[in-house]
Amino acid sequence: MRTIVTTDSVAQAERSDHWAHEMSKLFVGLEARPMERTPFHGQAANEDLGLIHLSSISAGPLRVRRTARTIAQHEWDHYKVALQTAGTCVIEQDEVCSTLGPGDIAVCDTSRPYSFTYDADFRTVLLLFPRSMLPVRPEALRDLTARRISADEGVAAVVGPFLRSLSEQVRGCAGPAVGSLMDGAVSLVTALVTENLARSAAPPPQDAMMLRIRAYIENRLSDPGLTPDSIAEAHGISRRYLFKLFAAQGLTVAGWIRVRRLERCARDLANATTVEQPISMVAARWGLLDGRHFSRVFKSAYGETPRDFRRRTLAGTDRS
Helix, strand or coil, X not given: CEEEEECCCXXXXXXXXXXXXXXXXXXXXXXXXXXXXXXXXXXEEEEEECCEEEEEEEECCEEEEECHHHHHHCCCCEEEEEEEEECCEEEEECCEEEEECCCXXXXXXXXXXXXXXXXXXXXXXXXXXXXXXXXXXXXXXXXXXXXXXXXXXXXXHHHHHHHHHHHHHHHHCCCHHHHHHHHHHHHHHHHHHHHHHHHHCCCCHXXXXXXHHHHHHHCCCXXXXXXXXXXXXXXXXXXXXXXXXXXXXXXXXXXXXXXXXXXXXXHHHCCHHHCCCCHHHHHHHCCCCCHHHHHHHHHHHHCCCHHHHHHHHHHHHHHC
C-alpha cells in the first residue's frame, strides 16, 4: 500500500498542523513539528510491504520526536534505519548524539525516546521493521543506536545505495520480488548491525551461536519437521542449552519459529500474486499444516483473521 503526504495543496497557515497530524498517523505516535515560522513544505512517500515500511521524505527544517508519553500511548516496537540523502540531521537516543550528512546511516529503536532534528531542507530514506525480525538482542543493539555509520566502507557501502535505489524503484516492483527485496533489506541491515557491533567488541560466543541458529531456522521455515531436537542436533548442542540460549533473550524456540512463520504468511497474504491461493496453502507453504490452529495463532498475533488481513491489505494495494 502506497501513501503520499504533501503540503502542496494545503493552505500555508495550516501546513504545520497538517504535517504533524499526517506524520503521527504514518509513523504511529510520532511528533513532527516544523522549526521555522516561514511557510513549511514537505512530501513523504510511504510503502507498506507486509510488516515493513519504507519511506522517502523531503521537507523543510523539522524536529521529529518520539517521547515517553507517545510511547506509552502507542506501542510500536520497531527498528528505524535512517539513510540521510541530502542536508544534515542530528539524531539523539539514550544520551547519544550524532550528526548525519549525506550518505550516512543510523539506527534507532522506537520502543525508547529519540529525536531527529533537521535545521535546513533535507531528504531522507527510512526503513522500519519489527524488532523481532533482527536476530540481535535489543540490549546489544543499544551500543549502536543513534551512532553515525559512514557509508564509505564495509557493509554500509552496500546498504546505502540499496536503500536509496529501493525507495526509488519499489513502486515498479510486484509479485514475489517485493517480498524477496524486503527480506534482502532486513538481511543487509542485519549484516550492517553485526559488522558494526563486532568492530566495537567481540560478540559473546552465545551471540554468535544464536545468529547461526536463527539463520538455520530461517532457511527451514517451510519444513514441518523443524523442531528443537533437529535444531539442537544440527548445531551439536543439547536441547537444554538451546532453550537456555533463547530464554536469555526472553524467547522460546517454538515461539520464535511461530513468529517467523506467521511473518512469512502475512507477507504472502499481502501479495496480490497469491490472491488465488487458498489460505491453507499459504500456511502449509511455511510449515503450518493445521488450518484451524493457524487461523487462531494468526488472529492472536495480528488482531484479525488471515482472511480479513488479506482482504484489508489487498484492498489497500488496489487503492495505491
